[in-house]
Amino acid sequence: MMRRAGRRLLVGLGWAVLSVAVIGSLWQLAVKGLHTDPFLTRGPLDVWRYLTDPANDAERHLLIAAGRTTAADAAIGVLAGTAGGVAVAIGFALWRPVRQTLLPLALALRAVPLVAMTPLIALTFGRGLLGVTVIVGIVTFFPVLVNVSLALRAVSPSARDLMRAYGATPWATLSRVQLPAAMPALFAALRVAAPLALVGALLAEWLITGQGLGYLMLQAVTTFELDRMWAGVTLVTIASILFYSLISAVEQLALARYAPDTTP
Numbered sequence: 001m002m003r004r005a006g007r008r009l010l011v012g013l014g015w016a017v018l019s020v021a022v023i024g025s026l027w028q029l030a031v032k033g034l035h036t037d038p039f040l041t042r043g044p045l046d047v048w049r050y051l052t053d054p055a056n057d058a059e060r061h062l063l064i065a066a067g068r069t070t071a072a073d074a075a076i077g078v079l080a081g082t083a084g085g086v087a088v089a090i091g092f093a094l095w096r097p098v099r100q101t102l103l104p105l106a107l108a109l110r111a112v113p114l115v116a117m118t119p120l121i122a123l124t125f126g127r128g129l130l131g132v133t134v135i136v137g138i139v140t141f142f143p144v145l146v147n148v149s150l151a152l153r154a155v156s157p158s159a160r161d162l163m164r165a166y167g168a169t170p171w172a173t174l175s176r177v178q179l180p181a182a183m184p185a186l187f188a189a190l191r192v193a194a195p196l197a198l199v200g201a202l203l204a205e206w207l208i209t210g211q212g213l214g215y216l217m218l219q220a221v222t223t224f225e226l227d228r229m230w231a232g233v234t235l236v237t238i239a240s241i242l243f244y245s246l247i248s249a250v251e252q253l254a255l256a257r258y259a260p261d262t263t264p
Contacts, residue, residue, distance in 0.1 A: 016242065016244075016245035020241055023237065024044040027043060027044050028043045028045060031043040041230075046230070047227075047230050050227045050230075050231055051063075051231055059227075059231075063213075063231055066211070066212050066213045066215075067212075067235050069205075069212035069213070070201050070212040070236075073129075073133075073205070074136055074194075074198045074200070074243070076129070076133050077132065077133050077134075077135070077139070077200060077201065078137075078140050078190070078193065080140075081137035081140025081141040081193070081197075082140055082141075082144050082186075082190065084137060084141050084144075084145075085140065085142070085144030085145040085148060088141075088145055089144070089148035089152060089182075090152075090174065090179075092149050093152040093153065093174060093178060094174065106142065107142075110142045114138060114139070115207075117135075118135060118203065118208065119207070121135055121208075122207070127208045131204065131208050131209075132201065132205070132208060132209060135200050135204040135208070136197045136200040138200070139196045139197050140190070140194075140196075143189040143190075144193065146189075147185040147186065147188060148185055151185035151186070154181075155177055155181050159181075160173060163176070183255060184255065187251035187255075191248065194244060194246075195240040195243055198243065201214065202217075213232050213236060216228065216232055217233070220232065
């Protein structure tokens with residue numbers, strides 16, 4: 001199983017590289033084919049020349065430092081949102097009245113636009129790492145909660161009956177049957193939420209912290225430093241693909257170890 005997971009990791013890495021190449025090619029063709037204004041738009045080759053120009057060492061270090069901040073904000077938020085979503089989903093699975101009472105409320109809260117909630121989050125949790133973590137965590141929390149909750153409830157009744165026949169407690173049934181069966185749903189939610197977490201991190205940096213790629217890109221737009229802005233867009237795009245690929249890699253290893261029967 002682990003050997004097969006390793007092969008799938010290599011295949012996933014290849015697909016990630018291919019995705020970057022395809023997106024870059026389509027972007028370059030669009031810039032050239034649509035005859036866009038060269039003052040406003042940049043192609044991937046323009047961004048590459050900008051980033052590799054020795055005269056732009058200071059800019060390159062600035063972008064790398066901002067990118068690290070954004071990646072850290074997104075990663076911490078994903079971990080917090082995932083932990084919260086799984087914990088609440090487990091609570092829903094163990095206590096049905098709690099699920100019936102709180103799940104509709106959670107879905108109703110999700111309908112509120114994140115941009116509208118951001119000022120309230122900033123006032124409540126501050127403009128530091130905690131506020132950013134809450135914003136990014138919200139992006140991750142709801143997909144994880146909904147997917148894992150449905151997966152925990154979708155376990156075969158015969159498997160539950162077998163555990164009850166052996167005298168297993170609800171917690172034992174949850175840990176040994178339901179959670180392994182829900183792992184594919186968890187990673188499916190994370191593959192969707194992880195790239196969106198970068199958007200949440202950028203939003204938090206625009207409106208709250210004044211740090212990271214989000215704020216750097218906002219500054220670049222207002223001062224018409226368009227090379228910097230397009231370089232930031234490129235880094236965010238590559239980071240989204242890498243986040244997706246990382247989640248897929250962790251999925252293969254986790255499923256091979258804890259739920260081999262669900263490994264495709």
